[in-house]
Amino acid sequence: MTRKETFNFSSGPSVLPAEALERAGAEICNFGSSGMSVMEMSHRSPIYEGIFAEVKTKLKKALSVPDSHEILFLQGGASMQFSMIPMNLMGEKGCADYAVTGNFSDTAYKEAKKYGTVNLAASSEDKNHTYIPAQNEITTDPNASYFYYCANNTIYGTQWKYVPETGAVPIACDMSSEILSKPVDIKKYGVIFAGAQKNMAPAGLTVVIIDKALAGRELPFTPLMMSYGLMIEKDSMFNTPPCWNIYILGLVLDWLESRGGVIGMEKETVEKAKMVYDVLDESRLFNACAEPGARSNMNITFRTKSREIDAAFVKEAEARGLLNLKGHRSVGGMRASVYNAQPIEGILALAEYMRDFEVKNRV
Numbered sequence: 001m002t003r004k005e006t007f008n009f010s011s012g013p014s015v016l017p018a019e020a021l022e023r024a025g026a027e028i029c030n031f032g033s034s035g036m037s038v039m040e041m042s043h044r045s046p047i048y049e050g051i052f053a054e055v056k057t058k059l060k061k062a063l064s065v066p067d068s069h070e071i072l073f074l075q076g077g078a079s080m081q082f083s084m085i086p087m088n089l090m091g092e093k094g095c096a097d098y099a100v101t102g103n104f105s106d107t108a109y110k111e112a113k114k115y116g117t118v119n120l121a122a123s124s125e126d127k128n129h130t131y132i133p134a135q136n137e138i139t140t141d142p143n144a145s146y147f148y149y150c151a152n153n154t155i156y157g158t159q160w161k162y163v164p165e166t167g168a169v170p171i172a173c174d175m176s177s178e179i180l181s182k183p184v185d186i187k188k189y190g191v192i193f194a195g196a197q198k199n200m201a202p203a204g205l206t207v208v209i210i211d212k213a214l215a216g217r218e219l220p221f222t223p224l225m226m227s228y229g230l231m232i233e234k235d236s237m238f239n240t241p242p243c244w245n246i247y248i249l250g251l252v253l254d255w256l257e258s259r260g261g262v263i264g265m266e267k268e269t270v271e272k273a274k275m276v277y278d279v280l281d282e283s284r285l286f287n288a289c290a291e292p293g294a295r296s297n298m299n300i301t302f303r304t305k306s307r308e309i310d311a312a313f314v315k316e317a318e319a320r321g322l323l324n325l326k327g328h329r330s331v332g333g334m335r336a337s338v339y340n341a342q343p344i345e346g347i348l349a350l351a352e353y354m355r356d357f358e359v360k361n362r363v
C-alpha cells in the first residue's frame with residue numbers, strides 16, 4: 001500500500017504530518033546551503049546551534065512556556081523520566097504523591113519507591129483504569145516533594161480533564177500522549193515531560209519543561225546524564241543531543257503553527273474524537289471502554305462483546321488501509337489513536353468503516 005491509501009492509528013511511534021516528512025525528505029542530503037544533512041552536522045556547529053535555538057524558541061512559543069521554566073531536549077524516552085523525577089525532586093522531604101491511572105503511572109510509581117516514600121494519592125485500578133479520580137478522591141500530602149500524574153493514559157484511553165489542585169506541592173506530569181494537542185498552563189507545573197514519538201517527532205527525543213527553581217536538588221548518586229540541573233546549565237548539550245529528532249520537531253512545529261497552533265489543534269482534536277465517540281455511542285455492537293467523563297481525545301479505546309469480532313474488525317480494517325487499530329495487549333479490544341497529525345479524512349474513513357462493519361455484524 002502507499003501512504004495515500006492508508007491511515008495510521010498507531011499509539012506510538014505514530015503518524016507525523018506528511019508536510020513535515022516531505023520537507024525533511026527534500027532536505028535530507030543537504031540542509032540549506034550547508035552541503036550536508038542535519039544528521040551529519042556537529043551539534044556544536046553554528047548551523048546546528050541555529051536549528052536547535054530556533055526549535056526551542058518555536059516550542060516555547062507554541063506552548064507559551066514562561067521564563068520561569070526551561071525546555072530540555074533529552075534522550076532515554078519518557079520512561080527515563082520515571083527515574084529522573086524522583087532522583088531530582090524527591091529531595092530532603094523524601095516523599096512524593098502519585099496518582100496511578102494506568103500502566104505508565106503505575107510503572108513510575110513503582111520506580112519512585114526506590115528513592116523515597118511514595119504515597120498512592122489516588123488510583124483508578126478498582127475499575128480497571130476506566131475513569132479518572134475526581135479532586136475529592138485524591139489524598140495529597142502537603143509535605144510531599146511533588147505530586148505525580150499522567151495526563152493522558154495512552155493504553156486505557158482516559159484523560160484528565162482538570163489539573164489537580166495540590167497547594168504548594170509542585171506537580172510532575174507525563175504528557176507524552178497529549179502534548180501539543182491543547183493549551184497548557186505551564187505555570188501550574190513543576191515538571192512536564194513527553195516522549196516525542198506520540199505527538200511531536202520520531203522516537204529518541206524526550207522533551208522536559210521544568211521550573212528552574214526545582215533544579216539542583218538531585219540525590220547525590222544521580223548520574224550526570226540524569227541531572228536536570230546539569231542539563232539546564234548545559235542547555236541540553238552536556239553530550240550530543242538527539243539532533244535529527246529536534247530538527248524534525250521544528251518541522252512539526254511549523255506545521256502546527258500553520259494550523260493555528262495548540263488552539264487550532266484543540267479544536268480539531270475535540271471534533272475528531274467526538275466523531276468516533278458518536279459512532280460508539282450510537283452503536284449496538286461497539287462499546288467505548290472509558291467512562292464518558294474521562295474519555296481521551298487522543299486514544300479512543302473500544303470493543304465488541306467478543307474477541308473474535310474484535311479480531312475480525314482489526315483484520316478487515318487493515319485490508320481497507322486502516323492500520324494499527326488493535327488495542328494494547330493488557331486491555332484488548334481496539335484503540336484508535338487520533339493524534340494531531342491524524343487527518344480528518346482518517347477519522348471519516350474509520351467512522352464509515354465502523355458503521356459498515358456494524359451492518360455486516362448485526363447483533
Ligand SMILES: *Cc1c(COP(=O)(O)O)cnc(C)c1O
Nearest residue numbers: 077078079104154174176177195
Ligand atoms: C508511550 C508512553 C510512555 C513511554 O514512552 P517511552 O518513550 O517508550 O519510554 C510513557 N508515558 C506515556 C503516557 C506514554 O504514552
